[in-house]
Amino acid sequence: xxxxxxxxxxxxxxxxxxxxxxxxxxxxxxxxxxxxxxxxxxxxxxxxxxxxxxxxxxxxxxxxxxxxxxxxxxxxxxxxxxxxxxxxxxxxxxxxxxxxxxxxxxxxxxxxxxxxxxxxxxxxxxxxxxxxxxxxxxxxxxxxxxxxxxxxxx
Amino acid sequence: xxxxxxxxxxxxxxxxxxxxxxxxxxxxxxxxxxxxxxxxxxxxxxxxxxxxxxxxxxxxxxxxxxxxxxxxxxxxxxxxxxxxxxxxxxxxxxxxxxxxxxxxxxxxxxxxxxxxxxxxxxxxxxxxxxxxxxxxxxxxxxxxxxxxxxxxxxxxxx
Numbered sequence: 291x292x293x294x295x296x297x298x299x300x301x302x303x304x305x306x307x308x309x310x311x312x313x314x315x316x317x318x319x320x321x322x323x324x325x326x327x328x329x330x331x332x333x334x335x336x337x338x339x340x341x342x343x344x345x346x347x348x349x350x351x352x353x354x355x356x357x358x359x360x361x362x363x364x365x366x367x368x369x370x371x372x373x374x375x376x377x378x379x380x381x382x383x384x385x386x387x388x389x390x391x392x393x394x395x396x397x398x399x400x401x402x403x404x405x406x407x408x409x410x411x412x413x414x415x416x417x418x419x420x421x422x423x424x425x426x427x428x429x430x431x432x433x434x435x436x437x438x439x440x441x442x443x444x
Numbered sequence: 445x446x447x448x449x450x451x452x453x454x455x456x457x458x459x460x461x462x463x464x465x466x467x468x469x470x471x472x473x474x475x476x477x478x479x480x481x482x483x484x485x486x487x488x489x490x491x492x493x494x495x496x497x498x499x500x501x502x503x504x505x506x507x508x509x510x511x512x513x514x515x516x517x518x519x520x521x522x523x524x525x526x527x528x529x530x531x532x533x534x535x536x537x538x539x540x541x542x543x544x545x546x547x548x549x550x551x552x553x554x555x556x557x558x559x560x561x562x563x564x565x566x567x568x569x570x571x572x573x574x575x576x577x578x579x580x581x582x583x584x585x586x587x588x589x590x591x592x593x594x595x596x597x598x599x600x601x602x
Contacts, residue, residue: 298452305459312529316542319563319585368561368585370528370546391546393561393586 300379306419307386307412308374314421315369315390321361324354332413332420341427342406343437360440365395382414389429396439405430458534461575462568465489466527466543469577473513475523478552483513491569491576498562498582500598519594522550522557537570538578545582549591558588 291299310330317326328350331337337347337356347353360367374388387409395401411423472486487510495502496509503512517523529544543564548557562585567578592599 295449298449298456301456302452305456309531312531315529316531316544319544366585368544368546370526370544370561372528395586 303379303384303419304376307376307379307384307410310412310419310421311374311386311388311408311410312371314424315371318357319367319369321364321367324357324361327357328354330421331424332415332422335421336423336425338423338425339436341425342404342432343434344440363396363440365397367392367394384412384414384419386410386412390426394439400435400439402435402439404428404432404436455534458539458570458575459532462532462539462541463530465568465575465577466530466541466564466566469580470525470527473517473523473525475517475520478521480513480517483510483517486510486513489577490580491571491578494569494577495579496577497580499584499600500595501600516595516598519551520549521552521555522548524548539568539570539575541566541568544585551594554590558590560587560591561585562587 314327314330317323317330320326331350331353334349335353337353340346345356347356370391370393372389372391375386377385377387387407390406390408392404392406393402405428406426407429408427409423409425410421412419413422469486469489472481472483472489474481487506490496490506490509492505494506494509495504496512497503500516501512503509524547526546526548527543528546529542531542533540541564543566545562545564547560547562549560550557562582565581565583568575569578
């Protein structure tokens with residue numbers, strides 16, 4: 291591969307990494323697209339939201355089950371993603387970090403607004419880049435409101 | 445340069461141009477110190493038959509869109525438009541896109557911002573002047589009641 295081709299591939303990879311993340315949050319905000327959510331992850335991916343007071347999920351089935359409950363119990367989600375930064379691309383592995391503001395309302399009327407960051411690890415697969423680790427934590431300290439919102443989903 | 449590289453570069457440029465189009469939309473729609481942005485520039489972001497439908501009726505073409513925006517940008521001291529979560533699909537000289545909008549508004553009477561959010565569904569067309577909006581529609585995620593009250597005369601049900 292020529293130097294120019296390598297540089298273009300690097301740009302395409304960076305855009306593709308962000309697109310996977312945007313696809314994930316877009317699917318979550320549809321409140322229904324379970325296939326779209328799990329399609330962003332490898333089959334053995336780790337979805338870690340322990341820092342938000344929720345469990346750690348492994349694999350498509352556990353992630354799908356969690357969001358099935360989330361969609362059942364929540365009126366809306368709105369995730370505002372910013373500050374995306376690729377930490378590294380190393381062959382078929384990559385990692386990135388960024389921020390998200392999440393607002394949601396449960397069907398009980400319970401509302402949350404959280405300021406979070408995420409650390410993501412990726413693997414290049416035959417179907418494109420997929421998330422192998424999604425680790426979300428609170429940037430602004432929170433109480434137990436996320437646990438309360440998703441108490442039935444988890 | 446090989447044909448494959450030219451194609452890759454064109455794709456990257458198209459994606460960046462459409463992201464920039466959406467950013468120009470935000471800057472045109474922003475209000476600062478009670479003054480609207482450049483609404484003529486905003487309207488020129490649309491194709492000659494482009495449609496603008498943000499839940500307050502449909503305007504078609506730059507002249508109608510500029511006129512509608514003049515009616516909608518009269519009451520805020522500050523109106524900030526944040527364009528987030530971009531997803532763009534290219535299809536030759538056409539494209540579609542989804543962006544999340546987060547908005548913070550203040551009025552002279554109430555300097556504490558109210559917030560709302562929507563999801564834009566856009567279509568774009570490549571014109572001799574570059575990429576332009578063919579259509580803009582929204583789906584509301586949430587809205588402060590004060591915002592809805594402020595636009596009670598404009599909002600269209602549905």
